[in-house]
Amino acid sequence: MSIVRIVWGLFGSVAALLLWHFRIIQVATFLAAAGLGTTSRRASRGLGPANKADNWPTMAKPATGDRKLNPMALVTYHAEYHAFDPQCAMDSLRRVTQLGTGWVRTDLRWREIVTDGKRQDPKALSWYRSFLQFSSQLGLKNMVVLSTPPDTVLGQSLASRLVSWQRFVETVVSELGSWTDAYQLMNEPNNPVYRFFPLAQAAEALVLGKSIIQSNVPKSTVAVNISMEIWGWRRYLYELLTRSGRAIDIVGLDHYRELGLWGFGTVGQTRSE
Numbered sequence: 001m002s003i004v005r006i007v008w009g010l011f012g013s014v015a016a017l018l019l020w021h022f023r024i025i026q027v028a029t030f031l032a033a034a035g036l037g038t039t040s041r042r043a044s045r046g047l048g049p050a051n052k053a054d055n056w057p058t059m060a061k062p063a064t065g066d067r068k069l070n071p072m073a074l075v076t077y078h079a080e081y082h083a084f085d086p087q088c089a090m091d092s093l094r095r096v097t098q099l100g101t102g103w104v105r106t107d108l109r110w111r112e113i114v115t116d117g118k119r120q121d122p123k124a125l126s127w128y129r130s131f132l133q134f135s136s137q138l139g140l141k142n143m144v145v146l147s148t149p150p151d152t153v154l155g156q157s158l159a160s161r162l163v164s165w166q167r168f169v170e171t172v173v174s175e176l177g178s179w180t181d182a183y184q185l186m187n188e189p190n191n192p193v194y195r196f197f198p199l200a201q202a203a204e205a206l207v208l209g210k211s212i213i214q215s216n217v218p219k220s221t222v223a224v225n226i227s228m229e230i231w232g233w234r235r236y237l238y239e240l241l242t243r244s245g246r247a248i249d250i251v252g253l254d255h256y257r258e259l260g261l262w263g264f265g266t267v268g269q270t271r272s273e
Contacts, residue, residue: 047080047083047084048080048084048109048112048124049079049084049109049112049123049124049127049128050112050121050123050124050127051084051123052083052084052085052086052127053123053124053126053127053130054123055085055086055087056086056126056127056130056131056134057130067097067100067139068100069097069100069101069102069139069140070100070101070102071102071103071141072102073099073100073101073102073103074101074102074103074104074105074143075096075099075101075103075104075105076104076105076106077089077092077093077096077104077105077106078106078107079106079107079131080107080109084127086127086130086131089131089134090134093131093134093135093138093140094138096138096140097138097139097140101140102140102141103140103141103142103143103181103182104135104140104141104142104143105142105143105144105145105184106131106142106143106144106145107144107145107147107148107187108128108144108145108146108172108176109124109147109148110146110147110148110149110150110153110168111148111149111150111151112124112148113125113128113168113171113172114150114164114167114168114171115150116150116152117149117150117152117153117156117164117167117168118164118167120171120175125171125175125176128176129175129176129179132144132176132179132180133179135179136179141181141182142179142180142181142182143180143181143182143183143184143221143223144172144176144180144182144183144184145184145187146168146169146172146183146184146185146186146209147184147186147187147194147196148187148194149161149164149165149168149196153165153196154196158197158198158201161196161197161201162197162201162204162205162208165197165205165208165209166208166212169185169208169209169212169213170212173212173213173216173217174216177213177216177217177220180217180220181220181221182220182221182222182223182250183209183213183220183221183222183223184222184223184224184225184252185205185206185209185210185222185223185224186202186205186206186224187225188225188226188227188230188254189202189224189226189240190226190227190230190232190233190236190237190240191227191229191230192230199236199239199240199243200243202240203239203240203243203244203247206222206224206240206244206247206248207244207245207247209222209247210222210244210247210248221249221250222247222248222249222250223248223249223250223251223252224240224248224250224251224252225251225252225253225254226240226251226252226253226254227254227256228253228254228255229254229255229256237251
């Protein structure tokens with residue numbers, strides 16, 4: 001009996017090592033954590049930007065930033081981790097400039113801005129506008145991430161969802177485009193936790209989004225990011241680039257073993273593995 005246990009113990013150890021080596025455990029843990037995070041954030045929607053929008057006017061505005069910032073460096077800031085508190089957001093942006101970073105990347109939550117896929121929330125737009133204005137006054141360039149649709153949109157047909165996506169992008173560009181330098185369309189569209197379009201429609205959404213952005217803000221840059229933790233990511237990226245043509249200017253590769261790396265340049269120059 002002891003020999004059998006030893007054999008099974010060795011078998012289990014080898015299996016665990018193989019699972020770890022091929023990153024099955026890590027990826028499963030990441031997906032589970034991301035899913036729980038999404039559920040938690042959906043449960044706390046009452047703490048969204050609309051409820052804090054009126055706090056911005058009471059905040060002192062900064063002098064125009066004069067520190068030399070690195071145009072090749074980017075920091076991501078998730079305002080919802082601070083419950084959209086304007087003071088926390090302002091302090092965080094100041095710290096970004098202290099690092100000498102030239103870009104800040106932040107989320108524009110679809111579910112907050114166009115709450116049911118049709119109606120805009122002026123308070124949420126006001127919060128995001130104040131954030132982007134403050135960032136610009138500090139001398140930072142803004143990259144915004146357009147993602148996180150409301151549940152009503154997720155329940156739509158793919159055709160209707162694309163119409164809602166168009167409405168969302170048009171709203172962001174018209175209301176916030178004056179303070180936006182780059183747009184990331186969707187977040188890790190190959191990741192089942194964040195994906196809201198299949199591959200073919202994701203490509204359509206990129207082309208549609210690029211057309212809207214370019215028509216209104218010709219000098220803006222369009223980006224997409226891909227999770228390297230998802231099996232088949234290379235094939236997915238190849239198909240997405242093939243289907244979307246020249247809609248993408250920047251590709252970001254999110255690699256959670258170390259850091260998600262962003263490169264500013266053409267798609268052909270952007271590499272991170």
